Amino acid sequence: MPLLPPLQRPWQRYLRSVLLVGVTSLLSVPVHRFVSPSNLVMLYLAAVVIAAIYLGRGPAALTAVLGVLAFDFFFVQPRLSFTVANSEYLLTFLGLLIVGLVISTLAARSREQADAARRREAQAVALYELSRDLASASDLDDILHVVVRHVGETFGREAGILLAAGDTLQTRSLSPGFALDEDEMAVAAWAFEEGQPAGRGTDTLADTAVCFMPLRTARGVLGVLGVQSIEPGVHLRSEQSRLLEVFASQAALAIERAEFAEQAREAQLARAADELQRALLNSVSHDLRTPLVSITGTLSSLEEDGACQGDPVQRSLITMAREEAERLNGLVGNLLDMTRIEAGALKATEEPCDIQEVINAALDRLGDRLVGRAVAIDTAELLVPMDFVLMVQVLVNLLDNALKYSPPATPIGVAARDVGGALEISVLDRGCGVPPDELTRIFDKFYRVHPSTGAGGTGLGLAICKGIVEAHHGRIWAENRPGGGTIVTVALPQEPPAPAAGSAA
Template structure:
C-alpha cells in the first residue's frame, strides 16, 4: 500500500482508483493467506516425494495433518465432528479413514450403511476420505499415516471392558505401541441430540440347510474312505483325511458347515477308529488331547479358509470396480464433444449399475434442462430435487437423507470450475445402491463424467479462442496486404491524373499517353486485386457455385492468354495442346481465372524476357494443365506453402496480395481436382492442376 501511495505501481489517479476498488487491506491479507497456503502445499508435496525416494519411514512433523479412524458404530459421526473442530483449531488438513478388514467384510447391511453415511458426512465437512484394505486395523492405519506424513491420529474410546482388552487386545493399545512419532488422541466427541439409529435388521441371514447337509455327507464319505484305509494306515493318516474334508467343506460351504464338519469328524474318528470301537468311550487319555488338537486345527483351518475366500471376493469386487472405471475413463479420454461424452458416460453407468440414467445441464440462465439422450423422463418433483442438488452441490433423492421420497438418486457433477450438471440414476432395484462400495463407485463415475464435460468445454473454448486468433491474424494480414497493394496503384493513378490536370497544356502527346497508360495499367491491377478478394470471399463462405459445361481447354487457355496479352509482350510463350484433346466439364470462367492467376504469378516472380510454357494433356479420367517458367524456382519445402492465403515469395519487382494461388487451389478443388507445384530440373517451377472427366463425351447429332 505504501508503494501505491508513492506512485511506484500505478499513476497517482490510477493508484487511488485501484486502492478503492481492489487493493484494499482485507483483499491483500486474503491474497497473502492464499499464497502462503499454496506454498505450504507445494513444500509438503515435495517433502513427501523426498521421503518416499529416500525410504524415510518416520514422520517429519513439518506441518500438522490429522487422521481420524471411523468404524461402523453410530458414534463415528460424533468422532468426525470432533476431529473437524480439532482440525479447524490447528488450521490443518484432515483425513477420514475406514479400514476394511476381513471381519468388516461380514458386517450386516445396516452397519455398512452407517460407514458410508459417516464417510459422506466427513466429505461434506471438508475431509479427504479413504477406504483402506488390511488384515489388522492398527497396522493399516499406521502404514497410511506414515505414508501421508500424519502427525496426529484420532480414534474413539474403546468399547471393550478391561478384561476383554487384556484377553482380546484393543486397537487403541496397538496404535499407541506402534505410533512412534505420531500423536494418538482418544476422544469421544460431543453427544448429539438425536439418538443413534437402530441397526438395520430387516435382512436376517437365513440358515443354509443344504450346506449343512453337504457337510454331513462329506464327513460320511470321508469316514467311508478312512474305513477302507484303516487296515493299512496309521491313525494320524486318517486324521489328515478328515482335515482334508474340513478344508473342502470350508471352501465350498462356509464357516458354519465347516465347524459342524470339524465336530462330526472328531466324533466319527472316536467312534469308528479309536478303541474301544463303535463307542464314544476313550480307553487312552492321550486320545483326548488328539481330539482337542484336531478340533482346534479344524476350527482354525475353516476360519482361515473362509477369511481367504472373503478376501478373494473383496479383491474381485475391487478389481471389477476398477476395471469398470478404467473402461469408462479410457473411452471418455478418446471422445470429443459433450454429446458424445454424455452418450459414453450414460451407457457405462447404465450397464454397471443396472439403472436408467439422465443428465441435466445448465442453460445460459442457469436453469436445468434434461439432455436429449436421457433414458427416463423427469417430472416436476424430480426436477426440483435436481435443482436442489445443483445449487447445494450435494447428493439427494433415493437412498439419501435429503428428499428420500424421490424415485431417483441425483448426484452433482462438480468440476474444478464449479458444477456442470446433475446426474440422475433410477435403479431397477431401489436397494441396489445401498452398498457403500456401489455408492462410492457411482460418485466416482459422476466425478469422471464432470471432468470429461469440463474438458470438452475447455477444448471448445480453446478452439474458439484459436479461431478468433486466426481470424484476427488473417484480418491483420489482409489489411496489411490490401493496404499496400491499394496504396501503390492509387498513388500512381493520383500522381498521373494530377500531373495531367495541372500541366496538361504543357505536356506533349507522348508524355500524356504514357501517363494515361499508367492509369489504365494500375486500374487493371486494382481490378485484379478486388476480383481476387471477391473470389476468396466466395470460396470461404461456400457461395461459389460451379456452372459446369463441356468446354475446350484450348479455348480457355487462349482466353487467359488474351487477358494478360499486353504483359506478355516481351515473353516467349509456348503452348502445346494436342488437337485430339477431349472436351472437359468445367466452369470455363473460373478455370480461365486459375490460368490468369498462375500466369500473373509467373510474370511477377520470373526475370523479364524469360519464357513460359503451357502444356495440356488428358487421360480417360482427367485433363492436366501445366504452366512452367524458367525463373529461380521455389525454396525447398515451400511447394505447398505457396497455396496458403497471404503467402508471398521473394520478388524484386511487383508483389501481389498472396491470394492468387490460394484462389486457384479453391477453384480446382471445387472441380474435384488437385493442384500442386514442383521445381524443374533445369530451373524454374511448374504449376500443374487436374480437372476430372467423369462423364461420357457429348456427341453432336448430325
C-alpha cells in the first residue's frame, strides 16, 4: 500500500482534497451527458473514499462538502448555479454529505489503527531484540552495554546505568556523549532510594534534563537507568515511556541474573579454596605428626622395657627424650591450631555440655603436672552449648599458663557461674600477674609477658584460646587479682533456656 510521507503538512493535505474535487469535476464533464446526475454522485463518493484513505479525516470531510457543492454547481439543473430546480436533489446532497462524512471517519479510524499496530509491532520488535541480546550477554558489563545501546537505538536518546555499590550509586555504563552532573546524580540517588521514576517527564524533580527509571526486581532496587533526549524539548509519548519502563524491568532482571551468577561463581571459588586449605592443613598435620608418633612410641616402649631398668641414667635420658617429644608434639599442635584459626577453618560444633565435665577433662589432660598443687573448683552444674573438645583445650591452655607463671606452692582456682545469661569460666592463680598495660596484648600471637624468665612456650596458648572463644561468639579477658595473681575469664553466650530438666526419667 503506497503511503504518503507521514510528516506531510496539514495544509498540503487540504489543498490536495480541493484538487481532488476539481479533478473529479473535470472527469465528470464528459461523462455527465451519458449518465443521470444521481449516478454521477458515485464519482464524488469515490473521491471522498480516496481522500479518507490517503489524506485523513479532515480533508475527507472537506472533500465531501466541496463534492456536494461542486455537484450542485456543475451538474444539477439549473447548471452553474447553486439553486436547485428539482427539490429531489436535496436528498441526493444530503446522502452524499452523510455517506462522505461517515466513510471519512471510518477510513480515518482504520488508518489510525493500522498506525498503532505498526508502532506496537515496532515496540515488540525492539523488546524482542533487547531480550535476545540480553540473553546472549555473557557478563554484567556486556548486559549494561546492551541496555545502553538498545535504549539509544529505540528511543533516540542518550542512556546511562548507575548501579548500587553498598549504599551509594556508581556510574557503570554511559553512552558516548552522556555525562551526569552533581544535580543529576542527586536526582538519580532519589530515584534509587525511593524506587520511583524521577526527573524529566515525571512528577518529581521534572526540571532536570535527564529522566531516571529505577531498576527494580523482587529483591529490591538494583540501580537506576538514566535517559536524556538528544534534541532538547522532544518528549517521550506516553506509550514510549511505558516501553521505557518495560526496558528498565528487563534490564533489572538481566542485571540481577548476572549478579546471581557472579555470586554463585564466588561461592564456588571460596569453597574450592576452603577445601584446598583443609586438605593442605591435614596433610601438613599428618606429615609433622607421623615421625613424632614413631619417636614417642619407640621411646615409651624403651622406657617400659626391662632393657635399661638397671641403669637409672639411661632411663632418665629416655624419659627426658620422650617428654621433649611430647612437648614438640604440643608445639606442632599449637601451630596447626593457630593456622586453622587464622584461616577461619576452626568450626565450633556446639552442643549442651556439663561444665563440670569440661573442667574434669581439662584436669585429666594435665595429669601429673597438677600433682602437689591445690586446685579449688567452684562450679555449679551448668549445661551450656559449646564444643566440648575445643573448650577443654581452652581450659588446658589457661591452667597450663597458671601452672607456669605461679610459684609451685600456690593454689589455682577454676570457677564457673551463670552471669546474666552468659557462662563465665575463670582460671585464677597467685602468680606474678600481668602489667596493666599488657592485659589485652597477652592474647596477641607470639606475645609473651616475661620472655626473659624462660618459662617456655611459644606465646600461642592465649591466642588460641581467644580464637576458640571467638568461634563460640564469646569473649575472653584478663585482669589482675586483688592480693596478687591473674584471673583469666571466658564468657560464653548461653542460648535461651536449654531443654535440660524435665526429660530426666
